[in-house]
Amino acid sequence: MTATLVASRLDHGSGRGPGDARANAASIGLWVFMGVVTALFSLFGMAYLIRMNSSDAVTLALPWQLWISTALLVAGSVTFERASAASRREDAVRARGLLLAGGLCAIAFLCVQLWAWNALLAAQVMPAGNPAGSFFYLLTAMHGLHVAGGLLAWAWVMRAFRREPEGGAWRIALCARYWHFMLAVWLALFAMLSWVTPDVARFVCGTA
Incomplete structure (x- = not known):
């Protein structure tokens, strides 16, 4: 992953002189990496819109666990920002604790996403079949x-x-x-999966 390659560079230098x-x-x-990822997910979004315009597309009832995973990702983002602020104040103890908490929120997010997958599978929503279900997975x-x-x-x-x-x-x-x-x-992604129904897709694509 490019994010990992970026992090490997962070392991050298103290942020002063050559570290800058x-x-x-x-x-x-x-x-650059975020730009590439944005383009990738934008293409997936356009493909989803076109696929939901097909005659066999039906609306997918999203599992309620996604609200928990969203809250965890919000909490992680806020926690990482607070860790960044603490590190700028040179409060190493607080920054380390917040950094750890942010990572735990991210791990919990992945666990809840797997829980949501299991909920869909239990409802017989498989990766193949319904276009909305396929794109969800x-x-x-x-x-x-x-x-x-x-x-x-x-x-x-x-x-x-x-x-x-x-220097962190x-x-x-x-x-x-x-x-x-x-x-x-x-x-x-959450907004698209929630609001882009077949009717919305047909309206956007001009086939309504």
Whole structure:
């Protein structure tokens, strides 16, 4: 995962002198990566809209567990931002605790997503068959993979911050930026899966 490669660069340099160049390079790399991911999910969104315009598409009743996973991702994003602020104040103890809590929220998010999958499978909504169901599994799996990749980067940042807390502010800031991005992507996916019904798709595609 590109997020992991970015995190590996964060393991070197203290954020001063040559470390500033590494921080800038990692920041640019992360922006580029987020642009690529945005384009990828945008293409998936257009494909979903077109597929929901088909005659065999039906509305999918989303599992209620998704509200819990959304709350966990929001909590994680807020916690990472607070960890970034604490690291800028050089409050290493608080920053480390908040960084740990943010990662635990992300892990819990993945667990609840699996719970939602199990709920759909129990309701006989399979990956093949209903277009809405197929895209639900595909989109949530893709997002989950990016969250998992971010967790690898988070673990690297945790290790680097434990060794060098005085130079970890920019590392945590990049970690927080990634989780804000993952939250934004998830909210867009959740809204699309909730509101793009076959009628909406036909209206947008001009076939209503």
